[in-house]
Structure formats: structure tokens, C-alpha cells
Amino acid sequence: MAESVYMDNNATTCLRREVLEEMMPYFTDIFGNGSSKFYETGRKAQNAIYEARRKVAELIGASVNEVYFTASGCESDNWAIKGVASAYKDKGNHIITSSIEHHAVLSSCEYLEKHGFEVTYLPVDENGRVDPDDVRSAITDKTILISIMTVNNEIGTIQPIKEIAGIAKEKKVIFHTDAVQAGGHMPLDVKELGVDMMSLSAHKFHGPKGVGMLYIRNGVKTDNLIHGGGQERGKRAATENTAGIVGFASALEIAVRDMDKNTEKMRMMRDRLINGIKERIPYCRLNGPSGDLRLCNNVNFSFRYIEGESILMLLDMKGICASSGSACASGSLDPSHVLLAIGLPHEIAHGSLRLSVSEFTTDEEVDYVLEVLPPIIQRLRDMSPLYENIEK
């Protein structure tokens, strides 16, 4: 077994070797600027970017001129939300989203609230699912945008995106989905799903960090977030990240090619972790749905009477990389907004652990986690006064 066991693939994934090899020439020999078409190294970069865009378009069922590369999933989400809000402000000022979106979406919406927009944050059920009927009843004649994530990054809930997209279309409201966590793990055909905009990020499917994509259906207007040169059809300035874009396309191509085989493998490891934890550890709760309604690689548990942070520290000492539901990106001690939204009380939300596998995870690593985790939980509970009362 490797030195460390990486079980945090919902945070980021390792870069695939073959992808790195595809990218390498664009760091070295072919370093030209994709906008410099009067000499060969520039033309080669331009061609590589075009080829990557064509490939990504084909993989998501879009046209080549509907694919825009960005610098991250966060940027794609920010652009979709602020860009549409700005372009359609004369039509209305109302946006609908869910209470369990990624902070890239939630904070963009909060920013817009400070600038005259009104946002409805829809509740979710105990498994984190948005009810399409709630979306329908939240729509007013001022609604210009609906943004609901395809898959939740903390608890793995898969949303009824196609149904919600249908409602948005019927009501003539633009529909964006943050599909960052779904990318490479689920078929994502924009025409089949019926979405108007979709965000992806390469580092969640074994591509490089720092490159994202926004699908914008032809006919949807968006104001620029980044002004400057004429790159990305004049909609997103900045010299193209040639190597990153090549890596994005290569990683997505491989993920889609091997999707059936790899997601089946991940699903088996996920379920072995879920069932193994339930069997071995009392007073635990699986957060998020089970079976086909759950992302193939995500496991999220709350363990009563203890703190998620302490679990992570002890797991780290055993070489296991995982993530907690309570540690939010800002480093504050607030429990996860997702766990609160599915109805967990603060004290239970605090004791949460997310484990997420990839196709590179091995069965031995799953066994190791199942062996190491129960004594860690027991050790922490033995130190907890709350637990002492329960045991009596």
C-alpha cells in the first residue's frame, strides 16, 4: 500500500500520467501565444486549443462555439451567475438557487443581493434533494436565472436536473448547473439534460488544476467577468492556458471513455465503505442518499458525540487523507451549510467525515480505512463527556 491513502477525491484528484504527457509539449516546445497566428508556435497553440474545444464540445453534446475555457470551476460559476444577472437586469432581478450549492454559487448570489437582486434559496429534503415543484412555485415574472448543482460535493446527492431544466425552459428562464462534481462521473449531455449553462473543472476528473469550462448555449447572453483581449470569442479575456486546456480535454475524454468501468468500481468501494462503517461503528448516520441517487465516489457520515476535526487529525496520523463536513473553506468553526440544510443539529453536523474514492483507490486501501476508523472513533468517544452519559 502507498505511504498515504488518499480518500479526498471530491476535493481534488491526482493528475493522470497520460494527461500530463499530452500537456507537456505546451509547457516547453510549443509555448507560443494562441493569439499569435503569424508564426508556427502560435499557430500550433491555436490549433491545440481548437482541437481541445472541439473534443470537449463533442463530449458534452455542444457546438464548438458554445464551449468557453476559464481558470476554474469557481470562475465558471461566478461568470454564469453574475454574467446573466448583469445581461438580463432589465428583464428582472430574481434568481433561484438551492441552499446546498457550492460557495462559488452561494457567495455570487449573496454578492448580487447587495446590488439589488433578490435570491430564493430553496430548501432540500433530508437527503439533500431539491423538489422540482419548489422550483416551479418559486418562479415569478422577475425570475431571470435558476442555478442548481448537478451533484452535491459534500453528500453526493444527484439532483433531478433534467426535470428542473424542463421547468425552466417552459417558463423561459435561463438554467445553469454547477456540474463540477459530476464531471467525468456521470454522462453530461447538455442537449439531453436541457441545460443552458454548465460549469466543469478539470481537477475533479484527473485533469490539471486551474482550468475550468463554462458551456453557454448559443442565444444565452452573458456579460463579461474578465475584460481585456478578444480570447474566447471576446467573452473572456486572458492568454489561453494552452497546456491546461489540452489537459482538460484529454482528462475528460479518458473519463468519458472509461466511465462505465470506473464508476462501477468506485460504486463498489463506496458501498463497501458505507456498509463497513455502519456495521462497525454505533451511533453513526449516513448523510445523503444511497444507491443510484448518490454520486459513485462519495461517502459522508456523522458520528455522534465527537468532532470531525479530531477524526481528521487521527486519520492523518495513520496516513489517511479525508475531509470533514464541519471544516469550511474559510477555516471558521461553523458546521457545513449542507449538513444544516438537510436538518442535522449543530452538534451532529460537527462530527462529520467525508471519504471520497477514485478509480485509483484500491480494495486494500478501503480495508485499511475500515480497520483504522472504528478505534479512532472509539478513542475520541472515550474522551467525550457526552458519550460517557450515553454509555451509562
Ligand SMILES: *Cc1c(COP(=O)(O)O)cnc(C)c1O
Ligand atoms: C470543486 C468544486 C467547485 C470549484 O471548482 P474549482 O475549480 O476548485 O474552483 C465548484 N463547485 C463544486 C460542486 C465543486 O465540487
